[in-house]
Each structure stands twice: as C-alpha cells, then as structure tokens.
Amino acid sequence: MxxxxxxxxxxxxxxxxxxxxxxxxxxxxxxxxxxxxxxxxxxxxxxxxxxxxxxxxxxxxxxxxxxxxxxxxxxxxxxxxxxxxxxxxxxxxxxxxxxxxxxxxxxxxxxxxxxxxxxxxxxxxxxxxxxxxxxxxxxxxxxxxxxxxxxxxxxxxxxxxxxxxxxxxxxxxxxxxxxxxxxxxxxxKNYRAAQWIPYPSASQRYRLLHFCWPISIAVGLQWAHMQGYRFVLADRFGLEEFGLFAAGYSVAAAFLSAGETILTTWFQPRFYRSVNSENPSERNAAWAAYAARMIPAALLGCSALIATSSLLPRVMLGPQYHEVGNYVLLGCFAEFGRMVIGIYVLHSHQHMSTRSLILPNALGAVAAAFGLTCAIVFFDAGIAAAPVFAACGCILVALMLWWTGLRLDKHTHLDGGRLTAQALGLFAAAVVVLQLLAKLPVKTTLEALLASLLVFMVWMAFAFFMRHDLLGRSQNGKNG
Known part of the structure; x- marks a missing residue:
C-alpha cells in the first residue's frame, strides 16, 4: 500500500x-x-x-x-x-x-x-x-x-x-x-494459460452484448453531456477563448481525477473482489462499502479545490492563463458531479443491470444541452455557462440513478444526514476561505503556492476529523 x-x-x-x-x-x-x-x-x-x-x-x-x-x-x-x-x-x-x-x-x-x-x-x-x-x-x-x-x-x-x-x-x-x-x-510473466480455450459460446457472447450495449449508449450520452459541448464552444467563441477555458477546466479535472485515481486504486480492487465473492453478504455490501468511502473523499477534494481556485492558476499554469480561476471554480462542480455519477454507476455494474443507465444519462445529456443552447441563443451567455449546465445535468443523472436503482436496493443504505452535514460544512468553509483569499494581495507564484499550502493544511485537519469515513470504519474502530 x-x-x-x-x-x-x-x-x-x-x-x-x-x-x-x-x-x-x-x-x-x-x-x-x-x-x-x-x-x-x-x-x-x-x-x-x-x-x-x-x-x-x-x-x-x-x-x-x-x-x-x-x-x-x-x-x-x-x-x-x-x-x-x-x-x-x-x-x-x-x-x-x-x-x-x-x-x-x-x-x-x-x-x-x-x-x-x-x-x-x-x-x-x-x-x-x-x-x-x-x-x-x-x-x-x-x-x-x-x-x-x-x-x-x-x-x-x-x-x-x-x-x-x-x-x-x-x-x-x-x-x-x-x-x-x-x-x-x-x-x-510467469502466467499459466489454459491449454485449450473454446471459442465463446452463444450464451457468453449474448452476456457480453447484454452487458455492453447499454453502457455504450450511456457513456456516449455522458460524453455528449460532459465533453461534446466543447466543439460548440470552440466554434462559437473561437479557439483562443476556448483554450483559456480548457486550461482552467483542466486544472479542476486534473486535481479531482488525480484524487479519484488514488482512491479507486485502493478501493476498486476490493469492490470487484467483493462483487465476485462467493459470500452473498459480502457481495450485497460491496457497493455501500465503496460509496461510503468515496463520497466523503470527493466532498473533501472538491471543497479544497473550490477554496484554492483563485490560486491554482498562478501555481499550475503558464503566465498566459493566470486569470482563469473562474473556470477552475465552475469546473469543480461539473467534475464533482461526474465523480458522483461514476460511484452510482458501479451499482448497476455490480448487478450486471446496465440498461438502467440509459434513461438517466439521456435525461442528463438532453437537459444540459438544452439549457446551454437556450442560455447562449436567448441570453447571450458566455463560455462559462457550459460547466454550470454540465453540473446541473449531473445532478439530474445522480437523482435518476438513485430513484431507478439505488432506492430499491436495501443493501445500498448510506448515512444521508451525515453526508449532507459534511457537504454543507466543507463547502461553507470553502466559500469563506475563497472570500478571504480574494482580499489578500497574492501576486507572485511563490505567494500563491504558500497560500495554497496553508489551505491544504486546513483541509488536512478536516480530513483528520473525517478519518472514520475515509477509512471505512465506524466510530468504535471496527471495519465498516
């Protein structure tokens, strides 16, 4: 580890x-x-x-x-x-x-x-x-x-x-x-392959197709929802302005994707082992155990990124891109929504019921595209409207996935009150820190780096208080 x-x-x-x-x-x-x-x-x-x-x-x-x-x-x-x-x-x-x-x-x-x-x-x-x-x-x-x-x-x-x-x-x-x-x-290396492997049977091919085609449609819709609008933005606003937007959004995506990758490295192997376990109780509890760790960690990472959104462009990007903090901020919400959807989707994968992914992703993609189109055409909205409507679409997808699947599974219970309290506390702290940083005369890369490290230390303290959630343990120290 x-x-x-x-x-x-x-x-x-x-x-x-x-x-x-x-x-x-x-x-x-x-x-x-x-x-x-x-x-x-x-x-x-x-x-x-x-x-x-x-x-x-x-x-x-x-x-x-x-x-x-x-x-x-x-x-x-x-x-x-x-x-x-x-x-x-x-x-x-x-x-x-x-x-x-x-x-x-x-x-x-x-x-x-x-x-x-x-x-x-x-x-x-x-x-x-x-x-x-x-x-x-x-x-x-x-x-x-x-x-x-x-x-x-x-x-x-x-x-x-x-x-x-x-x-x-x-x-x-x-x-x-x-x-x-x-x-x-x-x-x-040192792999022992089977001596004879039959060509996949009709039932195996059917099982593969049955599993894959709904995911294909769902992730295609997810691409249209989260990325397809980029061609529209580049065409309408030009490659230069789109490049500035892409730089800011990439900071949010890079940080949250890096954190997500670290977490999935730890937790997904355990999830898939549990899903393939011969113990029914372990299989049933696999998703809830995974989500109970991932969601608090996502809240922690997203709130920290919001708090430092005005500083990170000066630290991470070249001089031409130092004023794209607003795109970092808006990208946080869109990428957080993507992470939550990724957590919810694994419930369908666990039960091989991937058809249930189509309708939620379709509604999210259509709502985001329709909202962005109306904002641009009727209200002359700028390029910053794109991640806003992408985040709204993510909310709709997550709600639909819960309503059509998770709500009906008695083994997927999460402590909603605790998660809500964590979300409100962390995002309130992020807003306060963001306002305080706006009043500081941060001009150089070194100053931005030092301020970012200070915020990081504050969020490390938050992580300490949330350690039972992040480690998947109850308050008495037993494994959750």
Missing amino acids: LVTLLGRLAQFAIMFLSVKLMTSMLVPTQLGRVALITTSVAFFAMFLVNPVGMFVNRRLHAWFADGRCRTYLHWYSLYILLVACLATLSLVGLSMAGLDLMGLSWAWSLALVGGSLVFGIAIQTLVPSLNMLGRGLSFTVLNVSTLATSLLLSYVFCTWIGASAEQWVAGTVAGQALLAGLAYWVFF
Missing part, C-alpha cells in the same frame, strides 16, 4: 508538471486544439471501448485464475484496433466534409487519434489490471514510467520540432507506445 501511495503521489507531481509545461509552451489556440483532440479520442474510447473494458474488469479475476485471460485480452486488442481504424476514417471523413475544428491532416489523425486509442487503451487496460490483481509494485513502476516518458517526449518534440498541439499529443502517444510492450510482458 505504501508503494502504491508513493506512486500515486509521483503521478500527481508529474500531472502538475505536465499541465505547467503544456500551458507554458502552448498558446491558447494550440491548447484548445489539444483539448479537441483528446475530446475526440474520448468519444470513441467511451462509446465503443469503455463498455467492453468494464466487462473485462468485471471478469478479470475469474479469467486470470482459470487461464483464459491472455486469449480474451488478445481478442479485446483486435477489437481496439478496429475501433482505432473506425475513428481515423470517421475524422478524415468529417475533415473532408469541412467539419474539422482540429485542423489535422489524415496522417496526423491516424497517428494521434488512432495511436491514442491503440496504445493508450493498452496501457489503461494492462497497468490498472496489475493493481486489480494485487501486483502493486509493478503497477506503480509502469504507471509512473509511462507518464514520465510521455511528458519527456512531449517536451522534447515541442522544443525541437515546434510548440504545437500535434507535437504535444505525439509525445504522449509515443510514450504510451514505448511502455505498452513492457506492460504486456510484465502482466503475463
């Missing part, structure tokens, strides 16, 4: 350096193009790959134990390659039709989008799977090495060839490609 924690802290440091270097080297127009490229990759990854990847996570322990894992992952790799080809052809077709805000040639589309899907998903499958199987050291070394190599190559490409979106993303893809082969070798 200590090795994993140190690795996650190293990952956090690399993330910080990556954002700092990217915003120091790329002008807002190029940063906006990077955001559009990653958004395009996210669409194909979420809509076509994520559902199958969820199924792989759900069955990984069983496959690894009986020797079928290598064969099934090879089939999965072939599917990813087909998705990458489809993505490249789709983007080239859109470009030929004049619908290309990214400005990529067909060769760059193949290298950046296709390469990100093939090598990025290979890394995102193999490396986290090592952690799922309890191989923490291998997971940590490969994870940190991939991030460090990608950052180094992005910096080298931008320095030697030119500071552009293409070179930055190319460095990331090159780093993933270099480490993907090593990750495969480490994952299957």
Whole structure:
C-alpha cells in the first residue's frame, strides 16, 4: 500500500508538471486544439471501448485464475484496433466534409487519434489490471514510467520540432507506445494459460452484448453531456477563448481525477473482489462499502479545490492563463458531479443491470444541452455557462440513478444526514476561505503556492476529523 501511495503521489507531481509545461509552451489556440483532440479520442474510447473494458474488469479475476485471460485480452486488442481504424476514417471523413475544428491532416489523425486509442487503451487496460490483481509494485513502476516518458517526449518534440498541439499529443502517444510492450510482458510473466480455450459460446457472447450495449449508449450520452459541448464552444467563441477555458477546466479535472485515481486504486480492487465473492453478504455490501468511502473523499477534494481556485492558476499554469480561476471554480462542480455519477454507476455494474443507465444519462445529456443552447441563443451567455449546465445535468443523472436503482436496493443504505452535514460544512468553509483569499494581495507564484499550502493544511485537519469515513470504519474502530 505504501508503494502504491508513493506512486500515486509521483503521478500527481508529474500531472502538475505536465499541465505547467503544456500551458507554458502552448498558446491558447494550440491548447484548445489539444483539448479537441483528446475530446475526440474520448468519444470513441467511451462509446465503443469503455463498455467492453468494464466487462473485462468485471471478469478479470475469474479469467486470470482459470487461464483464459491472455486469449480474451488478445481478442479485446483486435477489437481496439478496429475501433482505432473506425475513428481515423470517421475524422478524415468529417475533415473532408469541412467539419474539422482540429485542423489535422489524415496522417496526423491516424497517428494521434488512432495511436491514442491503440496504445493508450493498452496501457489503461494492462497497468490498472496489475493493481486489480494485487501486483502493486509493478503497477506503480509502469504507471509512473509511462507518464514520465510521455511528458519527456512531449517536451522534447515541442522544443525541437515546434510548440504545437500535434507535437504535444505525439509525445504522449509515443510514450504510451514505448511502455505498452513492457506492460504486456510484465502482466503475463510467469502466467499459466489454459491449454485449450473454446471459442465463446452463444450464451457468453449474448452476456457480453447484454452487458455492453447499454453502457455504450450511456457513456456516449455522458460524453455528449460532459465533453461534446466543447466543439460548440470552440466554434462559437473561437479557439483562443476556448483554450483559456480548457486550461482552467483542466486544472479542476486534473486535481479531482488525480484524487479519484488514488482512491479507486485502493478501493476498486476490493469492490470487484467483493462483487465476485462467493459470500452473498459480502457481495450485497460491496457497493455501500465503496460509496461510503468515496463520497466523503470527493466532498473533501472538491471543497479544497473550490477554496484554492483563485490560486491554482498562478501555481499550475503558464503566465498566459493566470486569470482563469473562474473556470477552475465552475469546473469543480461539473467534475464533482461526474465523480458522483461514476460511484452510482458501479451499482448497476455490480448487478450486471446496465440498461438502467440509459434513461438517466439521456435525461442528463438532453437537459444540459438544452439549457446551454437556450442560455447562449436567448441570453447571450458566455463560455462559462457550459460547466454550470454540465453540473446541473449531473445532478439530474445522480437523482435518476438513485430513484431507478439505488432506492430499491436495501443493501445500498448510506448515512444521508451525515453526508449532507459534511457537504454543507466543507463547502461553507470553502466559500469563506475563497472570500478571504480574494482580499489578500497574492501576486507572485511563490505567494500563491504558500497560500495554497496553508489551505491544504486546513483541509488536512478536516480530513483528520473525517478519518472514520475515509477509512471505512465506524466510530468504535471496527471495519465498516
């Protein structure tokens, strides 16, 4: 556990350096193009790959134990390659039709989008799977090495060839490609595969399709809800203003995603082991045990980020982006909503009832899109309206997931009063701190860093008082 924690802290440091270097080297127009490229990759990854990847996570322990894992992952790799080809052809077709805000040639589309899907998903499958199987050291070394190599190559490409979106993303893809082969070798080292693995039966294929197609629709809607609007913003407000928005939002997303990754590294392997347990009581309690840890941690992280939203751009971003604190603040709420939805969604995954995800995500996406469209067309709203309506859509999705699923399961009870009190207390403290910081003459990066560290120490005290929730223990010290 200590090795994993140190690795996650190293990952956090690399993330910080990556954002700092990217915003120091790329002008807002190029940063906006990077955001559009990653958004395009996210669409194909979420809509076509994520559902199958969820199924792989759900069955990984069983496959690894009986020797079928290598064969099934090879089939999965072939599917990813087909998705990458489809993505490249789709983007080239859109470009030929004049619908290309990214400005990529067909060769760059193949290298950046296709390469990100093939090598990025290979890394995102193999490396986290090592952690799922309890191989923490291998997971940590490969994870940190991939991030460090990608950052180094992005910096080298931008320095030697030119500071552009293409070179930055190319460095990331090159780093993933270099480490993907090593990750495969480490994952299957000393692996004993089954001598004969039959082709999946009709019932197995049906079970895969039954599990995946609802997730595909749901995450496609989630992409439209949380990311698809970026193309509209870039077209309406221009790449330069969109680049400033993307920089601020990326700070919120980076911090909360880093915290979420640390937490899921600890808690998701335990969740999936419990889900696959032969003990019915352990299976039934799996989601509640997971959510009771994750939700207080999400509240803690989001409130801390709100409190420091005016300081972080000066610490994390280049000089051109120091005044994007309002986008950081608004991005906090949207990303917090995304985290809560991610927690709620695992209840459906646990029970393999993924069809229940479609309606909530559809309502959230439609409500967010309709609200943002009306705000822009009728009220001439600015670019800052996007995360506001994304957050409102998240609230609707979370309420629908609770109403249609969690409310009906007697094993998913959480202490709503305690969580509400924590939320009110933490967000009230965040608002007070934000107002106090607004009155301080913070001008330099060093001053912003020192003020951020002071706020961090205050939130560490909050974390101490919430330790029983974060550790999943009751007040008497027994495991919850």
